[in-house]
Amino acid sequence: MTVSVALGLALLAILLLATLLIAAYSLHKVRAAHLMLYELRDTLEQGGNRQFRQLEALHGLYIELKLDKSLPPTRGWAASPDFLIELARHAREARPGIVVECSSGTSTVVLARTLQLNGRGKVYSLEHDPHYAQLTRELLARHGLSEWAVVLDAPLEPLDVGNVPYTWYRASVLPALPQIDMLVIDGPPQAVGRLARYPAGPVLLPRLAPGGAVFLDDAARPDEQEAVQRWRDAFADLQVSTRNCEKGCAVLQRPAAAAVAESVTRAA
Known part of the structure; x- marks a missing residue:
């Protein structure tokens, strides 16, 4: 070759x-x-x-x-419609007398309107931002719901929980209420710090009535999941479930007094 x-x-x-x-x-x-x-x-x-x-x-x-006026936008930071309708349906069925809300906005209007339809109850919303507090008051007035909800100016301030520093609402602005029938947690914002919503448990869960329920928005986030686990560890009687919502929704419920009494009777 x-x-x-x-x-x-x-x-x-x-x-x-x-x-x-x-x-x-x-x-x-x-x-x-x-x-x-x-x-x-x-x-x-x-x-x-x-x-x-x-x-x-x-x-x-x-x-x-049965709304005859429009709700504000429900995208971005606002509560999503699927979370809002969970709140409305629970409140319609459970007919809470006292509803406490961590943050305010569209959810305040939804809850207030539900109580108006029920013919009983009042919403107390903790709001750290004066501008948003005023906007929520204006929304309530626009829908004719001012007597069914009050927005409390609750600036964020240092709070020690178990010798650990947090930043949370000034809870002292809440009036001397009887037990809480429904608690909605959608604040403070995540940017406030790690486990920003955790203090709601130690501060407010001891006041949750028998049969009372807690709804936590953004429950798909790691911080909120850890908060739920800590609440469950601290309050063993709470029953935890989830709802299929866009941003995640955790529900913690205290058994009704009758259910607790029946459980004690069976154990005896």
């Missing part, structure tokens, strides 16, 4: 190898593009389903609460 023939065969082999490598790389890129398209399709479908679920919940709120 002459040198020129050998060189030609070598070049041909190199060319074939290069062609195979290019083909393999092209197939890899095509497969990656297909996978990306499938992932994008699934993301769009899931996003569409989530938005549709929120629209359904918002529509349900307007129907169930």
